[in-house]
Amino acid sequence: MKLSDFGFDEWFESRATELSLDGCGFARVSAVDRGSYLIRDESREVPAELSGKLSHQIDSSVDLPCVGDWVTAHYYDHDAAAIIHQVFPRKTFLRRKAAGKNVDIQMIAANIDTAFIVQSCHFDFSPSRLDRYLIMATDGQVEPMVILTKTDLIAQDELELKLAILRSATKARVMALSNVTGVGLDEFRQTLASGRTYCLLGSSGVGKTTLINRLIGEEALETKAVSSTGEGTHTTSRRQLIVLSQGAMLIDTPGMRELGIAGAGDGVNTGFEDIAELSAKCRYADCSHEHEPGCAVRAAVEKGEVPEDRYANYIKLKKEAAHSEMSYVDKRKKEKAFGRFIKSAKKHMRRRED
Ligand SMILES: Nc1nc2c(ncn2[C@@H]2O[C@H](COP(=O)(O)OP(=O)(O)O)[C@@H](O)[C@H]2O)c(=O)[nH]1
């Protein structure tokens, strides 16, 4: 393989001349795990760490190498390990604001051609979350595409409704597939081009790792069963760049809950601003807009100011959002109960040791 097969094009070549290269080669970061790296070049993939000088120069986490970055590296130990000396400028990137109140920015991946924004049509479907991912992609010059997974879990007419909602929300290409039945996988595979880099974004449990596994045809990345509520459990702990046999590169990411983007149920109001505005005039603050007296939303529907089907979509999405919110709460409760169980088991064991 050549470096250009991994995406090292003229853009990077022209920037290579500005970097000092005594005894260094070019390589691409393929995995990051708490300060240790994997980098790959034409012939090998090896563990790497930052040079003292580079770690000293870096004063913001944004400048640390992330998966997809091109670096200059010095190989040692018969080329079995490497030291990273410099990070190339980024042609494109995916980044987000870190969790918490401080506005720290965290890199997700660099030098991505296309971001696949993955949502499950079962519990994860959320046009407002889609918006945030679209903004993330646009911000980093990355082309977005939307993938709706788990189509095997809903009826065809429901799928068509969801596809219609997504297609009206974005100009990006929208595809649907099932990792279980395989429907839609061929269409997805055909979007992948050799030498291009793709990143999968989306909540935990939507099927990103399963999709990659189906493409490479083996269980190379760990996937875990989701609970019966449909909520995903944490699966991918580090990001990895995978080169498919046909030459496309795919980057898997942990779910965005871990990455701090708020979870499900965070407002179906995007795209329904008119209804959100009307609901301020309802008699009850917690009006469900279904059967309460003095509901301004239903009044507007009756007057024909809000189309009937638009209202129906809104109610439907709202219920789904509430459902996933609830399963999240249930899951937290279960986790807490399990924590208490472990604690008391430990106490019990200690007593027996005494
Ligand atoms: N029914 C159904 N389940 C799926 C599909 N894709 C993935 N899953 C299941 O969803 C769970 C989470 O998948 P995973 O790939 O780990 O999600 P990730 O967190 O996005 O990487 C696993 O139990 C998968 O078997 C699908 O298309 N249909």
Ligand SMILES: [Mg+2]
């Ligand atoms: Mg995963």
Ligand SMILES: [Zn+2]
């Ligand atoms: Zn109302």
